[in-house]
Each structure stands twice: as structure tokens, then as C-alpha cells.
Amino acid sequence: xxxxxxxxxKKEKLWFWNWVIASVIFRLVLIYFPKxxxxxxxxxxxxxxxxxxxxxxxYWLKQLSMSPYAGxxxxxxxxxxxxxxxxxxxxxxxxxxxxxxSLVFVIADIxxxxxxxxxxxxxxxxxxxxxxxxxxxKLSEKPEIIPSGDIAALVYLWNPFTIVACVGxxxxxxxxxxxxxxxxxxxxxQAPLAAFGWVIATHLSLYPAILIIPMILLLGYGTDTPPRKxxxxxxxxxxxxxxxxxxxxxxxxxxxxxxxxxxFSWRPVIHFFCWTSLWSVYVLVLCGISxxxxxGLWELFKRTYGFMLTVQDLSPNIxxxxxxxxxxxxxxxxxxxxxxxxxxxxxxxxxxxxLKHRPCFLAFVYIAISSMLKSYPSVGxxxxxxxxxxxxxxELADMQFSFFLFCGYVGVSLLSPVMHNLWIWRGTGNANxxxxxxxxxxxxxxxxxxxxxxxxxxxxxxxxxxxxELQDGKN
Amino acid sequence: xxxxxxxxFRCRMVLLxxxxxxxxxxxxxxxxxxxxxxxHTNNWAVLVCTSRFWFNYRHMANxxxxxxxxxxxxxxxxxIILMLADDMACNARNKYPAQVFNNENHxxxxxGDNVEVDYRGYEVTVENFLRVLTGRHExxxxxxxxxxxxxxxxxLLYMTGHGGDEFLKFQDSEELQSHDLADAVKxxxxxxxxxxxxIMVDTCQAATLFSQLQSPGVLTIGSSMKGENSxxxxxxxxxxxxxxxxxxxxxxxxxxxxxxxxxxxxxxLFSSYNPSMLMSTAYYRTDLYQRHLEEVPVTxxxxxxMEMIHTDSAYSLLSRKESFRVEIKMSADKSVPxxxxxxxxxxxxxxxxxxxxxxxxxxxxRIWSTIQKEMxxxxxxxxxxxxxxxxxxxxxxxxxxxxx
Numbered sequence: 001x002x003x004x005x006x007x008x009x010k011k012e013k014l015w016f017w018n019w020v021i022a023s024v025i026f027r028l029v030l031i032y033f034p035k036x037x038x039x040x041x042x043x044x045x046x047x048x049x050x051x052x053x054x055x056x057x058x059y060w061l062k063q064l065s066m067s068p069y070a071g072x073x074x075x076x077x078x079x080x081x082x083x084x085x086x087x088x089x090x091x092x093x094x095x096x097x098x099x100x101x102s103l104v105f106v107i108a109d110i111x112x113x114x115x116x117x118x119x120x121x122x123x124x125x126x127x128x129x130x131x132x133x134x135x136x137x138k139l140s141e142k143p144e145i146i147p148s149g150d151i152a153a154l155v156y157l158w159n160p161f162t163i164v165a166c167v168g169x170x171x172x173x174x175x176x177x178x179x180x181x182x183x184x185x186x187x188x189x190q191a192p193l194a195a196f197g198w199v200i201a202t203h204l205s206l207y208p209a210i211l212i213i214p215m216i217l218l219l220g221y222g223t224d225t226p227p228r229k230x231x232x233x234x235x236x237x238x239x240x241x242x243x244x245x246x247x248x249x250x251x252x253x254x255x256x257x258x259x260x261x262x263x264f265s266w267r268p269v270i271h272f273f274c275w276t277s278l279w280s281v282y283v284l285v286l287c288g289i290s291x292x293x294x295x296g297l298w299e300l301f302k303r304t305y306g307f308m309l310t311v312q313d314l315s316p317n318i319x320x321x322x323x324x325x326x327x328x329x330x331x332x333x334x335x336x337x338x339x340x341x342x343x344x345x346x347x348x349x350x351x352x353x354x355l356k357h358r359p360c361f362l363a364f365v366y367i368a369i370s371s372m373l374k375s376y377p378s379v380g381x382x383x384x385x386x387x388x389x390x391x392x393x394x395e396l397a398d399m400q401f402s403f404f405l406f407c408g409y410v411g412v413s414l415l416s417p418v419m420h421n422l423w424i425w426r427g428t429g430n431a432n433x434x435x436x437x438x439x440x441x442x443x444x445x446x447x448x449x450x451x452x453x454x455x456x457x458x459x460x461x462x463x464x465x466x467x468x469e470l471q472d473g474k475n
Numbered sequence: 476x477x478x479x480x481x482x483x484f485r486c487r488m489v490l491l492x493x494x495x496x497x498x499x500x501x502x503x504x505x506x507x508x509x510x511x512x513x514x515h516t517n518n519w520a521v522l523v524c525t526s527r528f529w530f531n532y533r534h535m536a537n538x539x540x541x542x543x544x545x546x547x548x549x550x551x552x553x554x555i556i557l558m559l560a561d562d563m564a565c566n567a568r569n570k571y572p573a574q575v576f577n578n579e580n581h582x583x584x585x586x587g588d589n590v591e592v593d594y595r596g597y598e599v600t601v602e603n604f605l606r607v608l609t610g611r612h613e614x615x616x617x618x619x620x621x622x623x624x625x626x627x628x629x630x631l632l633y634m635t636g637h638g639g640d641e642f643l644k645f646q647d648s649e650e651l652q653s654h655d656l657a658d659a660v661k662x663x664x665x666x667x668x669x670x671x672x673x674i675m676v677d678t679c680q681a682a683t684l685f686s687q688l689q690s691p692g693v694l695t696i697g698s699s700m701k702g703e704n705s706x707x708x709x710x711x712x713x714x715x716x717x718x719x720x721x722x723x724x725x726x727x728x729x730x731x732x733x734x735x736x737x738x739x740x741x742x743x744l745f746s747s748y749n750p751s752m753l754m755s756t757a758y759y760r761t762d763l764y765q766r767h768l769e770e771v772p773v774t775x776x777x778x779x780x781m782e783m784i785h786t787d788s789a790y791s792l793l794s795r796k797e798s799f800r801v802e803i804k805m806s807a808d809k810s811v812p813x814x815x816x817x818x819x820x821x822x823x824x825x826x827x828x829x830x831x832x833x834x835x836x837x838x839x840x841r842i843w844s845t846i847q848k849e850m851x852x853x854x855x856x857x858x859x860x861x862x863x864x865x866x867x868x869x870x871x872x873x874x875x876x877x878x879x
Contacts, residue, residue, distance in 0.1 A: 078860070079860070079864060082857065082860045082864060083864060190875055190878065190879075191878060192871065192874035192875055192877075192878060193871065193874075193875055196867075275874070282863075282867075285850070286860055286863045289850050289853050289856055289860060290856060290860050292850055292851070292853075293856070
């Protein structure tokens, strides 16, 4: 039996790595197409925050001793400017422009996939362990358990959205890298890594700040487990089961068995906060030195976070804010800004209360919501949450409307460039055509979030059933 | 302990205040030594034609001829404000459409391919003219319509049209009076909008227009005195109207033989006017102008010859370090303008306030102020930031290893 299993495992590994290498080769082939297939000019791919062309402009301005934020082209972090700026200028003869930057993004994608795989493996290990503790013999030894880490990594790499975001020279692979790094660090209970990832993710694009709640829950409680009630029920069932004779050794067994961390451990969380403050001071000092000649930190915050929060650029993208803010009256503008951003914020608490036993899934839901309601969404954001969706393949196997969502995503990604062409280039359509696809996309995202949350809660209910049956049986 | 510290703070405060006062006095003294200390840095020309209707063709031709001369001698379009009250070139009565001549031999087409009119038609009003001179525009007025001169500018102001005793007629409906002009020039002097100003007027009784001027640094010449008319030169029977005025005709005759490098002085220009040929007396006023006219070349006003400062250092776009150092050198050399002083003052005041607040707010403020001071000291920003970024990786690995 053993050699067969080993060869099976080897085959699986080989299969996985083959697909990874194939995706890398595919990306490199696409990069060598002329002008990156003009993907960088698509509004779905490059937004005012993620466009590499704007970064190059900001770098050029900085080289001329002017503020990189002059002229309202570049709105990102000065650290990213120092990192990617010199690469945008270097040109190698005979190779396509921005080859070095594209290679950086490809490497970022590979690292993302590896981190997702590691997170998935960690999650799955913990989950099977907690299922064993519940004595769910059926579920924990199901032969059909798919390695969710591998699946998620492959979904991330082969998602057309990710490929388009990578080849289309947008900086979203790097933002995704920061978010996934923080999730991985939190799953592995590595407070400095998690803090670093969170600080960099918030610094680059403000919205990952809401991931602090899943971070705290991950560090405090641990990774995704079935709800705590089940463990308490299990303990009651066991205590009721055992005859009063071997109480001394049984009690130890009982105590040992239900040794699932119900208790919120504060130490990792405090470590996390300490490291967060350290890393944020570090990043702020570096940024402050970078921009000290151009108005200092306040100017930096106005131009980056102020730009993100006040939605100053109303060029069309795949989100819903641009259309709305193009027609809202000035008097109500601030009110509606608060409404849109508040929508993200007041979903946080109820979801956190309901899903506190599954922090990774909570992080996925937060990322999905924020990428729908953020000021300048792009397909790179959806690449991230679709990849993370793969991590929960086993739990969400019974999700409703999955086929509808898949077709919807395909349809929107095909129609959206068509509508954009009709509107801008041919003039036979108008903004409503394009906004219709953006609204359809938002609807699909909402359905995805709602269905995945309900599928997860259904899964939890299903776990409870055998235990209640057991209890009823005894009673 | 506290009182001792307070005492030393007080001494420091007093010393710093004294230093500030000295600084302010210094900058004030620098500001007072006006035109001798400031360098002549640029030339501007404001050319105004104030009459409309087809029979005033010659006024348009006057202005366009002077526009051409001034451009030929070096003043670029960005520093010329050309105001034409009517459109003769594309007038329905013009036999030669899009062409304006100032001589019956039709040698020169003044309305060639490079004419940039800033104020046209009904925009040429007394109000706009005074706004141009004083620089008081509405916010929406574009830069090309503004006189953006500074204290190192030499301005040529040429006006032509119909005039009389102490007035100049605009658009046949309103008039600019001599005290209006004098008031505008006084405002310009107050706001330091020119170093030297030459006003040249070609109308009837032109010299009366600047009888009220009192600002120093102004040189004026008019085509006729009080009681005299200025006449047109000749009639072009083909076009059907007179095409040039006598005063401007002889001025152009003087300039046609010149180029950018000639050193002819203003006195040669002014003495070239022959009263019998002009049929009027060209009168000029030099009591407000300090320099001797023999020493001033005509290109001082009519052309644009800049003073060159040779440096041996290379000028490169891409190395920011050098440009930063060059900035510092330049600010040390020149008479430091008030802006730099104002920038220094707040930081010193901040330091004073910091010293006062320190013992009240405690450790955090102190740490932040020390961090800020250290940040100010860093000169090579790029290298520091890249080192900082590279340092993240080992820091991260060490921290992970520590908390494994």
C-alpha cells in the first residue's frame, strides 16, 4: 500500500508543479507580445492607483527634483516609487519595454501562489485535526478531500484576471502579495510577518486595514475550526458516555481530547500590535524622508489616502463609484462618500460576530466586499479573492449558483471591453452601456459573497447534525 | 531646577529674537536699494492700437509694424502683449485679404504667418488696458493675456490711435486720460512691475498724454506737442486708405537698418526725428529717467538682449544631487529674497515653541522632534530610502527567527 500512496503523492506533486511552470511560461509568452497586448490601457486593469505608466511618470518627476505627486498622475507610495521606478527606466535592447517590471510582477505572482498553497496546507491540516477531535470519522477521512492549497494556488495562477493584471503592468500583484503575506503570517502564528504584511498592505492601498479583525482572530483563536458549540457538545456527549469506573484516566482523556483552543490567547495579539507599531514607524520614517522636500507626510497622506477616499478621479473603471459621483451634487458629495465607505465598515462587525470561528474565511469575505466597494477597483483585486475562494473548496462544495456565477464572470469579462469600445471608440454607445456591465459585475460579486457565506454556515450546521443525533440517541 | 531652565530659555529666546530682527532689517535694506541693485533680466512690449473702422487702417499698420520690429530684434511672443481694436486684415473692404501693408510698394506683409494677437476687437478697452498694466486681472484670465513683468523688466509701451489734449480715444467710444495713465504707472512702480519703462505715443497732441507722470524710471516720447496734429505719411491708392503715420514711418526707417547686435543709442533715435518731415515736433521727456540717453542702446527697449552669466559646471537633468547643490549655491549668492527668510523664521519659532512645550508634554514629543531633526539632516534621500528598503528583508528574517 505504501509505495502506491507514495507514487500517487509524487504524481500529484508533479502535476501541480507542471501547471505552475506552464502558467509562468504562458505569462512570459504574453509579455513578449507587442506592447503587452495593450492590456495596460484597459480601464479594468489599470486604475489611477495601480497603473505602471503613472508610476513611471511619478519617477520621472522625482528625477527632475519635483514632487512625484505634482500633476495628479501618481498616487501611490513613495517606497514603491523607489522600488519600481528605476526599473521602469531601464531599457534592454531588443526586448519589450518594461520587461524588468513584468518579471517582477511574474515573480510576485509565483510567490503569491506559493504562499496561498502554504496557507491552504496549514488550514487543511488544522481543520482535519479539529475534525478528528470531534470524532467525525466520516468527514475527516473522506477520500475526496481535495488539497485545497494546491487548488487555490492553481486557481490563482490560471485565473485570467490574474494573468491580465500581471501582463497588463498593474501593481496589484504587489498589493496582493502584501495581503497574502499577512494572512500566511497570521496562520503560522508569526506575529512580525503578519504585522509587516498588514502594515505594507495598508500603506499601499488603504482598504486592507479592515483585515485587522481577521488578523486578531487568527492570532488569538487560531485558524478555521468548526464552531465552538460543537466542541462543548462533544465534551458533554463524551462525559455522558463514560461509565463512572475509569473516571480518573477517562477524565484526562476527555480533557486532552477537547484541548481545542477556545480561549482567546492575548500574547500573540499583543506581539502583533507591538510589531505593527514598529513596522509602521519604520515605514513612516522612510516615507517621511522620501517626501520631506515635497511637503512632508501630510502632503503625502492628502495625495494618496485623500485621493483614494475622496474619489477625485472619475475615469471609468469596473466599479460603481465613478458613475455615481459624476452626477451627484457637490452638496451631497461628502455624504455619499461616507455612505459608500461606511458600507464596507458596518459589514465588518456582524460578519466578525458570525464568522469568528473561521477567520480566514472572514478575511476572504472582507477582501471581496472591499474590492467591490473600493474607490478604484480593478480585476487584480478580484484575482485575489477568487484565489482565496479556492482555499475553501471543501467546505463550499455545495455552494448554490456556482455555475451561474462562473458564466456571469465570463460574460462580464467579455462584454465589458466591448461596451467600452462601443462607448469610447465607436461612439455608438454611451456610458450607460459600460456602467451596465459594471453593475452586473457588482451584482455577481454580491451573489458570490452571500452564497459563499451561506454555504459555509450550512456546512457548519451539517457538522452539528451527527453530534445532535448522537446526543439524541443517548437521551 | 525649573526656574534655572526657564532663565536659560529666556536668554536663548532674546538672542534669537534679536537675530530675527537683524534678519528683517537686512532684508528690508536689500529691498530699498531699488533699480540700481536689481538686474535687467527681461524685456516686455505692450503694443496698443486703439481705433476701429476701416479708415483707421494706418493705426493697425503702425502697431503691426512695431510688432514685427520688436520680434525681429528678439522679444518673443510670450513677452509681447498685442492689442488690436479692429480686424483690418480680414475686413470685407480689404482688397488684399489677410494682408496688411505699411507702404504702398506692398513689400512687407505685416500680417504674415506669425502674428499673435492677445486682445482683439472689443476686448481692447480702457479697463483691460489698465488691467494689463497694473496686473489686476480676474482669476480666469489666461497667462498669455497678462503682463507678467517683474522688477528686472524693461517695458516698451507703444500706443497709437486718435488723441487730443490729455486724452487718448479708445474704440471711438471711451477715452484714456493722462492722469489715468499716470496712476497706472505709479501703481506699476509701487508693485515693482518694471525697472525701466519707455512710452511711445503716436497720436495728435501726444506729448500731453504723459504730462501727469511722476514715477522714476520712465522715459516718454510723443509724436506731437500740445496744439499740433500728427499726420499720416502717404495714401495707398490701391488699398484706398492711408497706410502709415509719419512718426511711426520714420521710426521704422531707423530700425530697418538695425539688427539685434547694433549698439545705436536712444539719443540717435530721438534725434533722427526731423520736425519738418514729421510736420510736428517729436517731444520726449527725460526728467524721470536717470540714465543718460547716449549710454542706453535702443535694444534696451526694442529688442531683447540678455546678460549672460557663464558657468563652468555642467547642467544635467538626471543627477538630482548636483541640482540640489546648485540651488543652495544660487540662494547664497544672490541677494536673498524675502521668501527664503520667511521660510527660516517659522522653523526658528517652532524651535522656540518646542523648547517651551518640551517640559510640559514629555518624552513622546521629544522623540518625535529628534526623529524630525534627524530626518532633516539626511541629504542623500534616494540612497537612504533604498538602504531602508533593502534592510527590511534581514530585519524580517531576524524577527521571524526570534519569535519562532
